[in-house]
Amino acid sequence: MSESEAFQIKKYQTLQKIHQGDVPRLGGVSVALGLIIFTYLNQNTIYFDFLFKISLAAIPFFLVSLIEDVYHNIKPIIRFFAISLSAILFVYFSGFSLTKVQTPVLDFFMHYETFSFFFTVIALVSITNAFNIIDASNGIASLTFTVVSLSLFIASSFFQDPFIQYLSLSMAILPVGFLVLNFPLGKIFLGDSGAYLLGFLIGALVIVFFIRNPDAPKWLAILMLAYPFFELIFSFLRKILLRQSPFEPDKKHLHLMVNDLTQSIYKKMNTKRHSNLRANNMNTITLVFFWLSPLYFVYVHLAYHIPIFNLLTFYINIYLFFYLFVSNTLRDKK
Template identity: 30%
Template sequence: MFNLALGFVASFLVIFFIVRSSGLHGSLSMDHDLHGIQKNHAYAVPRIGGVGIACAAAITLVAQPLWATNTGTGNLLLLLCAVPVFAGGIIEDMTKRVSPRVRLLCALASALAACLVMQATLTRVDLPLVDEWLRIMPIGIGFTMLGVAGLTNAVNIIDGFNGLASVLTMLIFASIGYVAHSVNDWLVMSMALTMIGAIGGFVFWNFPVPSVFLGDGGAYFVGFIMAELLILLIVRNPSVSAWYGMAVAIYPAFETLFSIYRRRIVRGRPAGDPDGLHLHTLVYRRIVRKGLDAGNLRQRALRNSCTSVYLWVLSLVSIVPATFCWGSPAALAGATVAFVVLYVWLYVAIVRAKTPRWLMITGHAPVVAPRPRGAERPRN
């Protein structure tokens, strides 16, 4: 638990410094684009919260030998593997000039480094015919790289509302930590606790009224570490079903797959084109935003945060059974299917304006409190 506590404190302090010093770096770090197709925020704040999370993880793991018999070398190596994908995201946050293709290559490079340095290569998915192919090293490495890059990008895709991606990944890391404790995998458990603390320090400044955003760097860093811990947990512990990884992370994974289907198959557009038709965006615009006073920045921020609560609850449909049935492929497959069915039902209901009344939020949020420190009004 020292990892969690130190991670939280370090992240809180680093992000406190980022927020208080926003006047110095705001020209680079502020997210002034508030009118883009995927933008749902009321005012500009720094979008480099990922720096605080990454710094907190590094500080915690360097200090780990002070209280633990294990030096944590494996976790430090994992952080080094994350450098390419984190750097690609942070540079994009600061310059807006890193293309999606380059960021994908950075994610693939980090995944390849983990395969070579950490032996984090999937050799089984608990499907006999597929497992035979995965035991061929080049195929296993290629499959792992694509899976890690896909899940890394998936976390960035769902990162659109206050606390959505950060709290969701905290739930997943908590599940990973519980399973790792159950199978006595100290390396994975300590890293999971470290990430819970580091993300928790960020959430304090991001939810419900944000003073900082996660940014691409933060989303990619958190998504990469999460993907690698899932792979290490499965590779290092034969008793953990490979279906656990799919079940516990099905929300970001399915959001990505469904978005590709919707863009490429349904609309005939490139899969990478941004749009405002993600489930979280529809929940905000058609459920949470009803009755919203658009001129009230505080109310918009609170409604933004309410959107995240809907998706946290939805994600628990698969996370909870995955956490306690990590060794049962049938239960894990059932949880995955249940989530997919519920997701599609909810998506179709919202699109067709048939959302159940019990899901609707009515009334207005209180008109109080100024903008958070470090925030700027929208630019015209």
């Protein structure tokens, strides 16, 4: 392939595409501009150091994924390495490394600085990728980001951490401008650059919260990030069991199967006008329990001391039940 062919704008085609028409995948640019403006406005505050370092660290993966959004020619493994580089840069220059995760075996090794460093990097890379996995329906990744931000605000309020309170509440409104055009209008998409950026930002903020608040139960992080976390874990395990590459996309994600189901329903209804857009928006509404309930669960745990294990068990059971229900329904329709 020649250099001119490599950087020729092509129509976006992927196994996981569920929309019709050519919709610009440049929502990440609006999120990035919002982050830059927010960082500039805080240049004389205690928040600037964190915002400046995370903004600089995000540059490698943001540029690579932005090229993918425009030209669609960047392999998943290259994006993965770019995200890993950004995570390494952030953890190294910020000095934030997890030292305790309330898991005996891991906590033993977390005393070693190198292990702690790379564990934190892997955690940040995983969260970043998880947000890209769930970004398939209008608004779902942005709304999940806002829910996790508000969950962090609640947690930081309980632990009286004004630093995280301010940042989490501010982050919650970061994608609002994008959401106006994306859900339910579908005029613009986040793209890889936007989904990765949201995941990177919230992942870093979650990590910093638990470092600043050692008394906060570490498993609360999984409760906050329940939807993207379980989508990532379930997707990884499913592909490994099926002997598929974890880096290659498939159509077995919950949101993609829900889309197939809603599309079939609209076809039966003979709804011709904007049926694809309606089905896309309906996916986000149908999955509201999975991306919204963690906000309630975090509050319930902190306010009423309901064990995190019980809440996670309930969440996982609902997820598995719904996944099997949708999967079996689609199989019966074939």
